[in-house]
Amino acid sequence: MTLIVLGLALWWGAHLWKRVAPASRARMGDPGKGLVAVLVLAGVVLMVIGWRGSAWLGIEPVETVFVWDPPRFLVHVNNLLMLFAFYLYAASGMKTRITRVIRHPQLTAVKTWALAHLLVNGDLAAIVLFGGLLAWAVVEVILINRAEPRGPVPEPAPMGKEIGAVVGAVVVMGAVMLIHNWLGVAPWG
Template sequence: MLVLILGLLLFLGIHSVRLFAADWRVAQIDHRGLLAWKGLYSILALVGLLLIIWGYGQARLTPTWLWVSPVWTRHLAALLTIPAFILLAATYVPGTRIKARVGHPMLLGVKFWAIAHLIANGTLADLLLFGGFLAWAVALYVVSRRRDRLAGIRYPAVGFSRDMIAIVVGLVAWVVFALWLHGLLIGVRPFGG
């Protein structure tokens, strides 16, 4: 469990530098240069992610159960991840009305993903992993939206076609992940089998 916690602290910590230490971040970029900062950031994020994967895998071998979710929550979780994938796609498709409306669709998508997995999973490792990501996404979303408002930042919407692209890409990615990749990578098939 310690490896999972260290991974979460490292991964979410480096992704929270703008939230908790914006001035320090700017100082590091000024001192080291943008490329060096991005390299360090990427290495720390990757190490954190690998520790999360390893720690979560180890924790699943000897789970500490906090609650047992009914089987139907797996299907509810699978459905709740649909908007998560669409929001993730909307992050990378420029000019969507989705991004214009929510500002930071990836963070909102992480919230959907985390809530979905908390509903269907009840171990201590699940609570740490998905609860940690949920708390991080909520805090960063609130701060990011406030920062956007104060700076007058708006995300322009180009047209409905951009939203359709994000929706189609998100749905295709969801189908591929739900039916094949989740079982292959995580070892759990959301729809059984």
């Protein structure tokens, strides 16, 4: 559990550096981007090792402490939310019509992803990991909205971009589900 918390701390710190200490981040210039990337990557590695454990590092998996037992139907809710999260992430890059309504589609995708995973994982490690990432995304949105007024609403995207975002979301979700199966997690329940 300690590695999960340390990973979350690195993730939060690296991402919030620009918001909490903008002068410090600005002084770093372009090398600061590299430092942020390294801190984020280190945070992800710590979270993954803390979550799954790693025998080759001599770290045992986190002891499972169940807080609640999710009902089976939530697997289907999770999968729908995950498809929406992948769509939001694609929509952000493609500037589809939903970006006219949702100011922060990537952060909304993270919040959706975290919530979906909280619904189907009732153990303490999952609550700390996914709850910590959900809380980060909420704080990030609040800080961005306070610091920067919303710019002009993007023009409606052509239908080709809408279709591309949906197709991209389905393809990426399929790939992620295959990876989950490979890792021994059955995302379809």
